[in-house]
Amino acid sequence: MQSLNGKTALVTGASQSIGLASALALAADDATVVIMGRGKARLASALAALRAQVPRARIEMFAGDACKEEEVKAAFAYTKGLSGKLDILVPTVGGGIMQPILMRDAESVRQELEYNYVSAFLMIRYGAPLLERGGSIVCISTIAATESIFGLGMYGASKAALERLVRAAAFELGGAGIRVNAVRPGMTVPEEVLAVPEQAAGYAAFLKETPLGRIGAPADIARVVRFLAGPEAGWVTGQSFAADGGLEQGRSPDHLDAMYGKDIMDVIRAGQPAERAPGTPSFASTSFLPPKE
Numbered sequence: 001m002q003s004l005n006g007k008t009a010l011v012t013g014a015s016q017s018i019g020l021a022s023a024l025a026l027a028a029d030d031a032t033v034v035i036m037g038r039g040k041a042r043l044a045s046a047l048a049a050l051r052a053q054v055p056r057a058r059i060e061m062f063a064g065d066a067c068k069e070e071e072v073k074a075a076f077a078y079t080k081g082l083s084g085k086l087d088i089l090v091p092t093v094g095g096g097i098m099q100p101i102l103m104r105d106a107e108s109v110r111q112e113l114e115y116n117y118v119s120a121f122l123m124i125r126y127g128a129p130l131l132e133r134g135g136s137i138v139c140i141s142t143i144a145a146t147e148s149i150f151g152l153g154m155y156g157a158s159k160a161a162l163e164r165l166v167r168a169a170a171f172e173l174g175g176a177g178i179r180v181n182a183v184r185p186g187m188t189v190p191e192e193v194l195a196v197p198e199q200a201a202g203y204a205a206f207l208k209e210t211p212l213g214r215i216g217a218p219a220d221i222a223r224v225v226r227f228l229a230g231p232e233a234g235w236v237t238g239q240s241f242a243a244d245g246g247l248e249q250g251r252s253p254d255h256l257d258a259m260y261g262k263d264i265m266d267v268i269r270a271g272q273p274a275e276r277a278p279g280t281p282s283f284a285s286t287s288f289l290p291p292k293e
Helices: 017-028 040-053 069-083 106-130 153-176 197-201 204-208 218-229 256-260 262-269
Strands: 008-012 032-037 059-063 088-091 136-140 179-185 240-243
Touching (some): 008 017, 008 106, 017 032, 017 040, 017 088, 017 218, 032 040, 032 069, 040 059, 059 069, 069 106, 088 106, 088 218, 106 136, 106 153, 136 153, 136 218, 153 179, 179 218, 218 240, 256 262
Parallel strands (some): 008 032, 008 088, 032 059, 136 179, 179 240
C-alpha cells in the first residue's frame, strides 16, 4: 500500500465497529483523519483509542449527526479547515432491525432508509464538491443488498438503494476525477461481542454457511475500505465488493425460529402478520441500529 500522507479523510459512524476500524486503517497509512459520530463521549473514547494506536497520525473528532444536513455541512467545513483539502469520505453510518417484513411498520422502515441511504447521500451531495481531483468515496453496503436473508429484507432493500446511488454517483462524478465504490460485508461482529458465549451462539448459523470458517471482524472490512480509498484502486469506480468470507456464495441461514419461536414464524411464512410473544428466546438483539446517544 502506498502512503496516504497529505490526504485528509472524514469517516462517519466512526465511534465503533467498521467506522472505527476504517479510521484506524487510514490513519495507520498516514492520512489526516476526522471521525464523526453523534455521541460526544463515545467519540472521545474512540479518538483516544485511535491516537494511542497511531500516535504519529493526526486524528481529530467532530460530534454530529450524519443524517442531518447542517451537521454534515459543518463536519465538512471543520475537516477541510484542518489542511485546506479533502480527499477521502467513508460514510459508515447504518443499521437495521432483524424482523420479517410482516412484522415491520412504516416508521421503522423510514428510519433504516435514513441510516443506510440518506446518510450516505448527504456525504456524497455535500462532500463531492469539496473533494480534490482523484478523491474517493467508500460506502458500506451488505450482502443482504443482493442476497435474500431471513429477517433482513428491509435492511437489504435500503442498502440496495445505496448501491444504486454508488453507481449513479460514480457515473456523474467521473468527470471530476472522483471515484465512488462500496464494500459489501457479510456477517461482521466485533471480537468483544463474539467473546460473550450467549452472543456468539446467535451467529452459529452464519458461521456454518461461511466458507472461510469464521465470522468477519471490522478490520476485515476496513482493509478493503483502505484499498478502495487509496491510489491503488485508482481505476476502480462504481463497484460494490463483497468482503464476507464467502458467505454470499452459500445459502442464507434461517435463524428466525430461534429468535421469534417456530409457532410465530409458521404464521409469518403462511403470509399473515404476527408479533413476537413475550419471553420468546432470542440471540443478542433484533435491532442493530446505532445506539441512541
